[in-house]
Amino acid sequence: MKRVGLYFGTFNPIHIGHMVLANHMVEFSDLDEVWLVVTPQSPFKTKKSLLDNHHRYQMVFEATKDFPKLKPSKIEFDLPQPNYTINTLVHLEEKYGVAFQFCLIMGEDNLKGFHKWKNYEAILENYDLYVYPRVSEGIVEHQFKDHPKIHHVAAPIMEISSTFxxxxxxxxxxxxSMLPENVWQYLDEMNFYR
Known part of the structure; x- marks a missing residue:
């Protein structure tokens, strides 16, 4: 059974920080693959800066096509919105059965607020969390500190953001230089973010 880390994001656009982190997770942990799950635009929130789902997925596809252990995923595009992680996990279990063991990848900042997630207890009971460090976020000093399902991975800290x-x-x-070459070419050709 393959262990698959799910790395969620808007990827607007995907950049080298995302790629370094995803690749580090798959090469330096016990994960067999990392799926970069493109979060769809919520129909209730229209952000002018957020590209269409298809274009963001295409950039993730372009970024990962030379990395066999990294896979683009648009699994959330067909789920009802607004969507919650627990719903995506249930959907993946139904779709793939026992072929994969899914895990979540998140930053320390997300772990701090994890207790506010819908059905977070069920997620933690059934799925491992792989947590990467964030700059100046401090140490997680609460109920998740020494949890056996939470694995801290000493991934590089990347100070690049899609907003920047x-x-x-x-x-x-x-x-x-902040984008994978294929992503830069696609972004430039489509004249995005001008």
Whole structure:
């Protein structure tokens, strides 16, 4: 049975920080694959800066196509919105049965608020969490501190954000080095974030 880490994000756009983190998780933990799950735009929230689901998925596809252990996923696109992680996990279990053992990948900042997630107890009972460090987020000092299902992975800390990339690209700055080459070509060709 393959262990699959689910790395959720809007990936607007996917950048080298996402790629370094996803690749680190699959190479330096017991995960066999990492699926980069593109979070759909909520029909209740329309952000002008958020690209269409298809374009964000395409950029994740472009970024991961040369990395056999990293897979793009649009599994949430067909689920009712607003969607919750527990619903996605149940859907994946129904779709794939026992072929995969799914795990969640999250930053320390998300772990701090994990107790506010819908059905977080059920998630923690049935799924492992792989947590990567975030700058100046401090140490998690609460009920999850030494939990056996929570694995802290000493992944590199990447101080790059999609917001920073979008803002500076719009201002005419060269942000090409922050993106996988295929993503840069797609973004440039489609004239996104101008």
């Amino acid at each position: 990339i979008r803002k500076n690209h719009k201002e005419g700055k060269n942000i090409r």
